[in-house]
Amino acid sequence: MKKSSDLSRREFVRTALSTGVALSAPTILGTTAKGQGKSFKVGLIGCGGRGRGAAAGALEAGKILGFDVRVVATADYFKERALRAGKQFNVPDNRCFGGSTCYQKLLETDVEIVLMATAPLFRPLHVEAAVKAGKHVFVEKPVAVDPPGCRRVIAAGKAAERKGLVITAGTEMRHDWNYIKTHQAVAVEKALGRLYAGRVSFCMGHMFWKKPINPKTAEDLVRSWQNWITLSGDHLVEQHVHNIDVANWFCGGPPVSAVGFGGRARRNAGDMYDFFSVDYDYGDGVHIHSMCRQVTGCWNWVGHDFVYEKGRTSGNDHPRPKKSPIPADLAKGPSSHIQEQIDTLYYVNKGRGVNQARAVAESTATAIMGRISAYTGQQVTWKEIMGDARAKPELYNLTLRPTAEDFDKGTVEIPKENVVPIPGRS
Numbered sequence: 001m002k003k004s005s006d007l008s009r010r011e012f013v014r015t016a017l018s019t020g021v022a023l024s025a026p027t028i029l030g031t032t033a034k035g036q037g038k039s040f041k042v043g044l045i046g047c048g049g050r051g052r053g054a055a056a057g058a059l060e061a062g063k064i065l066g067f068d069v070r071v072v073a074t075a076d077y078f079k080e081r082a083l084r085a086g087k088q089f090n091v092p093d094n095r096c097f098g099g100s101t102c103y104q105k106l107l108e109t110d111v112e113i114v115l116m117a118t119a120p121l122f123r124p125l126h127v128e129a130a131v132k133a134g135k136h137v138f139v140e141k142p143v144a145v146d147p148p149g150c151r152r153v154i155a156a157g158k159a160a161e162r163k164g165l166v167i168t169a170g171t172e173m174r175h176d177w178n179y180i181k182t183h184q185a186v187a188v189e190k191a192l193g194r195l196y197a198g199r200v201s202f203c204m205g206h207m208f209w210k211k212p213i214n215p216k217t218a219e220d221l222v223r224s225w226q227n228w229i230t231l232s233g234d235h236l237v238e239q240h241v242h243n244i245d246v247a248n249w250f251c252g253g254p255p256v257s258a259v260g261f262g263g264r265a266r267r268n269a270g271d272m273y274d275f276f277s278v279d280y281d282y283g284d285g286v287h288i289h290s291m292c293r294q295v296t297g298c299w300n301w302v303g304h305d306f307v308y309e310k311g312r313t314s315g316n317d318h319p320r321p322k323k324s325p326i327p328a329d330l331a332k333g334p335s336s337h338i339q340e341q342i343d344t345l346y347y348v349n350k351g352r353g354v355n356q357a358r359a360v361a362e363s364t365a366t367a368i369m370g371r372i373s374a375y376t377g378q379q380v381t382w383k384e385i386m387g388d389a390r391a392k393p394e395l396y397n398l399t400l401r402p403t404a405e406d407f408d409k410g411t412v413e414i415p416k417e418n419v420v421p422i423p424g425r426s
């Protein structure tokens with residue numbers, strides 16, 4: 001389906017995307033993970049709602065697998081949040097770190113698995129540092145806000161592979177057994193024939209801040225990260241990446257190009273849009289329409305719809321493959337949030353097996369491609385943002401500012417509030 005000039009990448013993507021987590025380690029089938037008296041030390045970077053949820057999920061997953069899992073260090077830009085999470089997970093205060101470089105202090109401890117749930121801007125820096133420090137990683141989506149950030153995560157993923165480190169991602173449908181089996185039946189075994197088209201959506205009500213933020217400091221920006229393009233990537237990237245990831249997975253790789261629209265109807269804080277509509281061209285005549293909106297009082301839908309030669313699927317409603325790609329001894333969790341922690345521990349325990357860095361980075365880049373198209377009003381191609389540094393260097397090297405490194409160095413310039421990209425001019 002997807003065209004690409006990079007065959008080794010295609011091979012990798014085909015394996016990683018067509019199998020989600022489950023098939024990436026066929027050699028482990030038949031072994032058991034239950035009750036081995038193993039213990040794992042977990043560290044959390046980004047102690048907000050999702051981060052603390054992921055840490056609680058890791059503890060729950062440990063119980064399901066019979067492992068002794070402990071949260072042994074926490075880190076957050078705001079030390080009081082690291083301390084609050086520390087209290088929740090019985091972490092001594094001297095292992096709860098604050099400030100922009102808190103991730104470095106956490107990585108210097110004996111943590112083995114790092115859960116990352118900060119603002120997306122910081123992910124490439126943190127993933128690189130964690131892999132360098134020899135840690136396994138569970139990384140929340142999205143993993144970057146610009147094309148160079150996506151490539152940094154892909155490179156870190158390769159380094160992790162060389163070191164035998166596991167990287168799992170919070171693109172949760174790839175941990176959901178109904179999605180994994182439906183993908184196997186439809187995209188791998190072709191139970192419904194050829195894919196013609198589809199649509200993916202994350203349309204919901206208002207989220208985030210209703211009044212101008214008037215940020216003065218780096219701290220103000222981090223506190224209100226969900227409102228700023230540079231920290232979140234905009235909601236097409238920050239939230240809708242979930243559904244775009246499913247599209248990439250079912251299409252066998254990222255699209256060739258994107259043409260997007262978007263704008264700001266109701267938001268009056270930060271600098272983001274509040275709706276997007278993007279046509280993704282996956283090659284061979286296959287188009288997937290992506291839409292997302294955060295405006296209250298409108299039609300809402302979060303989901304997927306793929307139209308095939310012999311029928312259609314929402315991505316999770318055809319779970320009857322001839323051959324299940326799920327390892328026989330992999331425990332089933334009560335939710336995909338717990339399943340992603342089960343998967344992480346299961347593969348860490350095996351010592352190898354899964355690396356979702358490229359898949360989540362490519363889905364993040366796909367969302368970024370749609371965002372750039374909507375902001376500029378131009379068609380944007382995969383080759384321009386990810387494939388060829390010389391095709392359009394201004395897109396390939398597009399780096400949102402302030403960067404994560406600016407926060408570490410104290411060189412943050414505050415973006416202008418309520419100044420938004422204008423198609424045709426931006």
Ligand SMILES: NC(=O)c1ccc[n+]([C@@H]2O[C@H](COP(=O)([O-])OP(=O)(O)OC[C@H]3O[C@@H](n4cnc5c(N)ncnc54)[C@H](O)[C@@H]3O)[C@@H](O)[C@H]2O)c1
Nearest residue numbers: 046047048049050051076077117118119120122140141170
């Ligand atoms: N997969 C899912 O279902 C899901 C659900 C919610 C959120 N998320 C993702 O999880 C991430 C966090 O979302 P959230 O809802 O928990 O947000 P949040 O604001 O509740 O928490 C983020 C935390 O990260 C901290 N932080 C930000 N930048 C940091 C830095 N440089 N270093 C250390 N700490 C930093 C903040 O202080 C905050 O405590 C986002 O990427 C979001 O997209 C995923």
